[in-house]
Amino acid sequence: MIQILVVEDEVKVAKHLKKGLEEQGYEVVITYDGDVALRLFSQQPFDLVLLDGILPGKNGFQLCREMRQLKPNVKIIMLTALSATDDKVEGFDSGADDYIVKPFDFRELLARIRAHSKTQQISYSPSLKIANLELDQAKKTVVRGGVKINLTAKEYSLLEYLMKNKGRVLSRLDITEQVWDLDFDPGTNVVDVYVNILRKKIDKDFEPKLIHTRVGMGYFLDDQE
The missing domain is CATH 3.40.50.2300 (Response regulator)
Known part of the structure; x- marks a missing residue:
């Protein structure tokens, strides 16, 4: 793609x-x-x-x-x-x-x-992988440790954005602009809600924990905390 x-x-x-x-x-x-x-x-x-x-x-x-x-x-x-x-x-x-x-x-x-x-050679990998978590961008599927993880479209988009930016701290502003296309409202907690949902689905029953919080700055996904 x-x-x-x-x-x-x-x-x-x-x-x-x-x-x-x-x-x-x-x-x-x-x-x-x-x-x-x-x-x-x-x-x-x-x-x-x-x-x-x-x-x-x-x-x-x-x-x-x-x-x-x-x-x-x-x-x-x-x-x-x-x-x-x-x-x-x-x-x-x-x-x-x-x-x-x-x-x-x-x-x-x-x-x-x-x-x-x-006119150009497009270098594109259809899947993103971190530790035992794999996201297939062509099939829009997510698997962790051999277990298929069912995500909504917005949960998938958030996970994809986090994985593409492995190790980079993403502010709520970054996330709302790229995943929701919204002007940032400092009073909304939509990002926090969705990050917590993702944690329950892809981190709760698996190791290592991949979604991390940098207090006062934002969230990042990495296999090394």
Whole structure:
């Protein structure tokens, strides 16, 4: 499955892109900030980036240059309202593989994504494994110690996100943005509730314990506490 990072500060546009791309079988992570985007890009194995030009934090052109230096083979498509020829030239000079001006036809975007995906070797492992816990991303199944673990769609998404970020402390803000696509409400305990549910399902009857809490900071999954 091709993994796409959408960097777009307009929340409605970002969520529209995520919904449409996921319906086409892509795995999508969205972020609204350039600095956060660079951190995610450096830590996760994305195959393609859809990148707005005007962003809080680092702007799209600066971000494109830094992404290109970090991972030269990842495809980057600028998706922006900046339509002047000088902007397009700057986009390509920054390292973009393609440049699409808003408003755009979603069918054209899909065609561009397919075209760029064919030009690279996609390195994708269909399963994630930590200790005796295995998550199959193709079949959407979870097994621990040979025992199948039944999870809801949201529980699965949370576990997948934790496993992809093994050893990294994830704040409640990180989790709500990537798993729920919600603006963080400091008064909600939805993350804590779901983490506790996961603990009961994948940790309670197994060793070693994999889900850990860093007090005041967040949660992380690792086979070494």
